[in-house]
Amino acid sequence: MYTPVDKRNAISIDAARKLIVENVSKLTLDTEEINVSDASHRIIAEDVLASHDLPTFRRSGYDGYAMLEEDLHDFPVTLKVVGNIPAGANFDRPLVSGEAVRIMTGGYVPDGADVVVMLETTKMLDDDTLEVSERQKRDNITQIGSFFKQGDTLLAKDTEINPGGMSLLASFDIQKIKVYKKPTIGIITTGSELLQPGDEIVNGKIFNSNGPLIKGLCEENGAEVVGYTQIKDDPQLLKDAIKDLQGKCDVIITDGGVSVGDYDIIADLAKASDKLLFNKLEMRPGSVTTSFIDKGIIYFGLSGNPGACFTGFYLYVEYALRLLQKQQSRLLECQGTLNEEYKKTNMYDRILRGKFKIDADHIEIGRVGGDASDNLNNLQLATALFEIPRGDSITPKGSVLRTWLLPFK
Amino acid sequence: MYTPVDKRNAISIDAARKLIVENVSKLTLDTEEINVSDASHRIIAEDVLASHDLPTFRRSGYDGYAMLEEDLHDFPVTLKVVGNIPAGANFDRPLVSGEAVRIMTGGYVPDGADVVVMLETTKMLDDDTLEVSERQKRDNITQIGSFFKQGDTLLAKDTEINPGGMSLLASFDIQKIKVYKKPTIGIITTGSELLQPGDEIVNGKIFNSNGPLIKGLCEENGAEVVGYTQIKDDPQLLKDAIKDLQGKCDVIITDGGVSVGDYDIIADLAKASDKLLFNKLEMRPGSVTTSFIDKGIIYFGLSGNPGACFTGFYLYVEYALRLLQKQQSRLLECQGTLNEEYKKTNMYDRILRGKFKIDADHIEIGRVGGDASDNLNNLQLATALFEIPRGDSITPKGSVLRTWLLPFK
Numbered sequence: 001m002y003t004p005v006d007k008r009n010a011i012s013i014d015a016a017r018k019l020i021v022e023n024v025s026k027l028t029l030d031t032e033e034i035n036v037s038d039a040s041h042r043i044i045a046e047d048v049l050a051s052h053d054l055p056t057f058r059r060s061g062y063d064g065y066a067m068l069e070e071d072l073h074d075f076p077v078t079l080k081v082v083g084n085i086p087a088g089a090n091f092d093r094p095l096v097s098g099e100a101v102r103i104m105t106g107g108y109v110p111d112g113a114d115v116v117v118m119l120e121t122t123k124m125l126d127d128d129t130l131e132v133s134e135r136q137k138r139d140n141i142t143q144i145g146s147f148f149k150q151g152d153t154l155l156a157k158d159t160e161i162n163p164g165g166m167s168l169l170a171s172f173d174i175q176k177i178k179v180y181k182k183p184t185i186g187i188i189t190t191g192s193e194l195l196q197p198g199d200e201i202v203n204g205k206i207f208n209s210n211g212p213l214i215k216g217l218c219e220e221n222g223a224e225v226v227g228y229t230q231i232k233d234d235p236q237l238l239k240d241a242i243k244d245l246q247g248k249c250d251v252i253i254t255d256g257g258v259s260v261g262d263y264d265i266i267a268d269l270a271k272a273s274d275k276l277l278f279n280k281l282e283m284r285p286g287s288v289t290t291s292f293i294d295k296g297i298i299y300f301g302l303s304g305n306p307g308a309c310f311t312g313f314y315l316y317v318e319y320a321l322r323l324l325q326k327q328q329s330r331l332l333e334c335q336g337t338l339n340e341e342y343k344k345t346n347m348y349d350r351i352l353r354g355k356f357k358i359d360a361d362h363i364e365i366g367r368v369g370g371d372a373s374d375n376l377n378n379l380q381l382a383t384a385l386f387e388i389p390r391g392d393s394i395t396p397k398g399s400v401l402r403t404w405l406l407p408f409k
Numbered sequence: 410m411y412t413p414v415d416k417r418n419a420i421s422i423d424a425a426r427k428l429i430v431e432n433v434s435k436l437t438l439d440t441e442e443i444n445v446s447d448a449s450h451r452i453i454a455e456d457v458l459a460s461h462d463l464p465t466f467r468r469s470g471y472d473g474y475a476m477l478e479e480d481l482h483d484f485p486v487t488l489k490v491v492g493n494i495p496a497g498a499n500f501d502r503p504l505v506s507g508e509a510v511r512i513m514t515g516g517y518v519p520d521g522a523d524v525v526v527m528l529e530t531t532k533m534l535d536d537d538t539l540e541v542s543e544r545q546k547r548d549n550i551t552q553i554g555s556f557f558k559q560g561d562t563l564l565a566k567d568t569e570i571n572p573g574g575m576s577l578l579a580s581f582d583i584q585k586i587k588v589y590k591k592p593t594i595g596i597i598t599t600g601s602e603l604l605q606p607g608d609e610i611v612n613g614k615i616f617n618s619n620g621p622l623i624k625g626l627c628e629e630n631g632a633e634v635v636g637y638t639q640i641k642d643d644p645q646l647l648k649d650a651i652k653d654l655q656g657k658c659d660v661i662i663t664d665g666g667v668s669v670g671d672y673d674i675i676a677d678l679a680k681a682s683d684k685l686l687f688n689k690l691e692m693r694p695g696s697v698t699t700s701f702i703d704k705g706i707i708y709f710g711l712s713g714n715p716g717a718c719f720t721g722f723y724l725y726v727e728y729a730l731r732l733l734q735k736q737q738s739r740l741l742e743c744q745g746t747l748n749e750e751y752k753k754t755n756m757y758d759r760i761l762r763g764k765f766k767i768d769a770d771h772i773e774i775g776r777v778g779g780d781a782s783d784n785l786n787n788l789q790l791a792t793a794l795f796e797i798p799r800g801d802s803i804t805p806k807g808s809v810l811r812t813w814l815l816p817f818k
Contacts, residue, residue, distance in 0.1 A: 040625050041817070057612045061783065087642060088602030090612040106602055106713070106783070108613035147779065147786045155789065162818060163625025164788030167715065171618035171785055173606055193497030193515055197582055203466045203499040204517035209580035216449050216572025233496060304515070306576065335769040360744040361809070363770055370556065374470065374515070376580055377556045379573030380564065400770070408450070409571060 008280035010287065013349065013387075017319055019277040023293055024323040029180040029250065036169045039161045041222060042179040043325045050152045051172060053145030058109040060085075061140040065122055065130060066113035067100040069139070077132045078125065085110070100130050109141050116140040158326035183324050185218045186227035186245030187211060190238060190256040191304055194230055209376055210255045210309045214302070217313050220408050221321045221330075223251070238265045250324065252297055253317065256304030266290055266301040273299070282390070284350045285373030286312040291320070298324070306376035311351045314385060314406060336365030336386055336403030342395040344371075349390045353382035356405055365403050383409040417689035419696065422758065422796075426728055428686040432702055433732040438589040438659065445578045448570045450631060451588040452734045459561045460581060462554030467518040469494075470549040474531055474539060475522035476509040478548070486541045487534065494519070509539050518550050525549040567735035592733050594627045595636035595654030596620060599647060599665040600713055603639055618785055619664045619718045623711070626722050629817050630730045630739075632660070647674045659733065661706055662726065665713030675699055675710040682708070691799070693759045694782030695721040700729070707733070715785035720760050723794060723815060745774030745795055745812035751804040753780075758799050762791035765814055774812050792818040 011019075031045040060066065067079055079100040085091050085107045094112035095101060103109065103116060115135065123131045148154065154172065155165055161177075169177065189211040193204060201207075208230050215225050227245045231237040238254070242265075245252050254266055270276050273294035279301075281287050286308035290301035298320055302312045319329045336356055344350070355368045365386045369378025387402040388395050395401070420428075440454040469475065476488055488509040494500050494516045503521035504510060512518065512525060524544065532540045557563065563581065564574055570586075578586065598620040602613060610616075617639055624634050636654045640646040647663070651674075654661050663675055679685050682703035688710075690696050695717035699710035707729055711721045728738045745765055753759070764777045774795045778787025796811040797804050804810070 037621065037624075040628065052610070055615070056610050059783070061781075085613070087600055088613050106600075106615075142781070142783060147784050159789070162789060163622050163629065164719065164785075164791065166625050167618040167622035167788055168785055170606075170621040171616050171715075173604070173608075173610075173616045175606055191496055191515075195582070197579075197584055199582075201461070201465050201582075204494070204497050206464070206515075207580050207582045209576040212446065212579040213572050213576035215446075216575050219449065220572065306580075310573065332767055334767045337770070358741055358743045361746070361770070361772055372470075372551070374468070374551060375556050376573075376577055379576055380568070380571060382573065 008288075010280040010282045010348075011278050012282050013315060016278045016281055016291070016316060020291065020316060020320050021323060023275055023277060024298060024320045027250075027293075027296060027298070027324055029183060029324060031178050032181050033176050033178050036166055036175055036177050039169075039177055039179060040163060040166060042161055042182075043222075043327065044155050044157060044159050044161055045178045045180050047153050047157050048155045048169070048174065048177065050148040050150055050154055052150050054148040054171065055142055055144055055146065058144055059142040060103045060105060060107045060109055060116045061142055062116055062118045063105050064103060064116050064118040064140070065100040065132070066095065066103045066109050066116050067132070068095060068097050068112060069114045071097055072115065072117075072132065072135045075133055079130045079132065081124075081128045081130050100132075114139060114141070160325070160327055180325060182222055182224040183250040183321060184226045184248060185223045186249040186252045187214050187218070187225060187229070188227075188238065188241045188245070188252070188254045189214075189230045190233060190254060192232040194232075196230070209306055210302070210304065213306070213309060213379065214253055214255060214313060214317075217318070218253075218321070221318055222325060223321055235265050242269070246295075246297060249297060251300070251317075251321065253300045253302060255302045255309055266299075269294070269299065270301070282348045284346050284348045286351075287348060289316060291316060303373070305373040306379060307353060307371070307373040310353065310379050310382070311385060314404065315351070330407035331385075332405040334363055334403050334405065335400050336363045336384065338386070338395060338397060338399045338401055339364050339366035341397045342367070342388055344388070345392045345394065346388070347390055350388040351385050352388060353378050354384050354386055355381065356384040356403065363403065365401065382406065417697075419689040419691045419757075420687050421691050422724060425687045425690055425700070425725060429700070429725060429729050430732060432684055432686060433707060433729045436659075436702075436705060436707070436733055438592060438733060440587050441590050442585050442587050445575055445584055445586050448578075448586055448588060449572060449575060451570055451591075452631075452736065453564050453566060453568050453570055454587045454589050456562050456566045457564045457578065457583065457586065459557040459559055459563055461559050463557040463580065464551055464553055464555065467553055468551040469512045469514060469516045469518055469525045470547075470551055471525055471527045472514050473512060473525050473527040473549070474509040474541070475504065475512045475518050475525050476541070477504065477506050477521060478523045480506055481524065481526075481541065481544045484542055488539045488541065490533070490537045490539050509541075523548060523550070569734070569736055589734060591631055591633040592659040592730055593635045593657060594632045595658040595661045596623050596627070596634060596638070597636075597647065597650045597654070597661070597663045598623075598639045599642060599663060601641040603641075605639070618715055619711070619713065622715070622718060622788065623662055623664060623722060623726075626727070627662075627730070630727055631734060632730055644674050651678070655704075655706060658706060660709070660726075660730065662709045662711060664711045664718055675708075678703070678708065679710070691757045693755050693757045695760075696757060698725060700725060712782070714782040715788060716762060716780070716782040719762065719788050719791070720794060723813065724760070739816035740794075741814040743772055743812050743814065744809050745772045745793065747795070747804060747806060747808045747810055748773050748775035750806045751776070751797055753797070754801045754803065755797070756799055759797040760794050761797060762787050763793050763795055764790065765793040765812065772812065774810065791815065
């Protein structure tokens with residue numbers, strides 16, 4: 001009536017994640033050159049160095065007058081105003097003693113000048129005579145190369161570029177950049193119980209909710225979903241679907257078909273793979289979550305239960321997708337304080353889908369919606385995962401628990 | 410030589426944000442219907458209700474056998490196995506006393522049956538005779554409507570849909586959804602010092618880095634940049650650029666041209682607007698950050714200094730863009746502990762661009778790169794903003810400071 005899979009060796013969450021780090025870190029994505037304007041949250045694949053100092057000229061930090069330090073004694077001092085340097089303008093000769101020049105914030109400080117006196121401490125006595133009543137402690141000049149020296153690393157290889165980095169590249173007029181290609185993903189959702197959109201609801205059947213979940217989460221994580229299929233529980237269909245994806249995917253994710261009692265294609269593939277990472281976890285929900293690497297492709301077999309699929313994605317697939325892109329997980333791991341007693345106990349660590357609230361420097365966590373692994377009523381609402389340790393005692397209010405804050409929530 | 414603007418009344422960060430809440434909350438974006446598959450992180454513009462109960466049928470929580478509770482006494486019990494219900498299958502008659510049916514996780518529990526006994530506690534004595542040695546405490550059946558009852562709210566109006574929500578909508582076969590249109594943004598960067606990409610570097614001129622910064626941050630926040638121009642310091646050019654954007658933008662952001670000493674187009678517009686929010690802040694950098702609302706358009710005048718532009722965007726523009734989309738800011742406000750002494754003092758609260766680290770339940774903050782407002786060397790690296798309170802005492806290591814953790818970093 002069903003094919004039992006081999007006895008599986010359950011490992012801990014941390015052991016599973018350690019295996020992902022060790023093995024996924026060895027894989028590398030191809031690179032491509034793209035426009036910097038399209039590079040938000042892409043991962044840079046080479047060190048980008050400063051081709052010149054920045055700033056490229058001495059810049060005024062304030063509106064005021066540029067002048068020579070040596071003239072500033074025996075206040076008030078009078079100087080001859082010999083010009084005006086608005087933003088963007090050059091000044092074609094050095095300033096000499098007795099002269100001042102009007103300058104705007106960011107303006108070019110002429111050679112010879114070595115201090116900018118703020119407008120507020122000056123007064124025009126006539127059209128070209130300036131009186132300076134005091135000087136500030138600082139020279140108010142931003143020196144050449146004070147932000148970056150030629151050869152400094154602007155963005156290091158394996159950095160995820162954000163808008164701040166785009167602005168930095170723009171400030172050096174760097175318009176093209178080498179980045180890693182987006183990881184390509186194939187998703188296969190399996191289950192004879194799955195309807196197609198538009199089908200009529202009948203006893204025993206449900207609409208496919210995990211497919212959209214996995215697809216959305218992959219895309220949030222910078223991946224490109226290049227294959228997406230839904231198949232019945234049929235070993236040949238699954239074999240064919242996997243084969244179809246192998247040529248074009250960095251990661252293949254199957255959903256469903258990993259429980260005892262289901263067919264064992266995934267188990268067979270895992271057994272024959274270059275590197276089985278895990279096929280059983282000391283964790284609920286999703287204890288049958290499976291991962292292996294074969295011929296450079298990372299495979300994940302997620303549970304068909306929505307809650308288990310969600311949890312398995314965040315704890316393992318997200319982690320691997322980020323590592324494949326040379327990045328740390330975006331889940332913020334921390335210690336949260338439970339806001340109410342949790343009664344259920346389990347022989348495995350239980351990961352609950354919950355909500356967090358930061359109040360000053362305190363991270364409070366609590367449940368949201370149902371905690372059954374087949375319940376999808378909190379997948380939208382959950383903003384954190386947290387761990388109820390295994391054992392047979394209830395978890396009291398105020399317990400400090402391992403918590404992961406979820407990104408993009 | 411310059412046109413002084415009117416005396417400005419500086420307000421606090423909190424007062425400025427309160428004015429944004431009060432005024433931006435009154436504005437509403439148009440709506441449009443889109444495919445749920447394209448709805449990740451869009452904002453839903455109507456309550457979406459459950460058209461039916463979910464689950465739609467009684468589902469088995471385990472692999473095992475469905476049977477009648479009334480048969481389960483005087484163990485071991487023997488029952489006749491009358492069928493097999495794999496995932497997705499119906500069963501066309503009620504189960505009666507003395508019968509059992511093989512059932513898979515998620516399978517349809519036939520009428521009459523009121524308990525599923527897990528496979529592990531059963532044994533087949535012959536081809537159709539089952540021995541049950543015990544029963545579990547629970548019935549292991551997920552009841553109709555236990556996730557959602559017909560009429561329940563699946564997603565409330567003004568919810569930002571995430572992949573969890575997409576999976577929920579898919580589970581009800583909802584394929585179209587009404588969302589708010591993305592806020593449309595016009596960006597005008599001003600400054601005669603700004604080069605165009607590809608230009609040669611000359612004294613006094615710099616490449617435009619704030620334009621790409623603002624554009625990238627707007628896009629991160631779900632907005633669509635429909636206008637993007639760079640102009641010289643020229644009142645007529647600015648007037649024309651603003652006029653050109655007014656017909657097509659929900660938000661217009663200018664950058665530069667808001668300091669004393671610059672021309673005062675923005676100040677004039679602010680003065681004549683329906684609602685001036687602020688034109689001076691008790692904050693460094695970016696004290697001249699300006700915002701007003703006129704004819705339903707939100708205007709921001711950001712400082713041309715990169716650090717001030719960055720800070721002003723996160724504290725005010727992000728806040729407004731999120732409010733316009735009926736969402737809270739994605740900046741997580743909390744209390745961080747400073748990891749080293751900060752010596753500089755200021756008459757205004759100073760917002761530093763820094764990094765944070767969560768260690769268990771402790772949030773540590775520290776500086777990264779330069780803190781001058783014209784320095785862009787930390788815009789990529791900063792993951793937090795934190796506030797050095799105004800005053801004339803230095804801020805010691807260990808100070809607990811108001812902190813905002815930045816999103817997408």
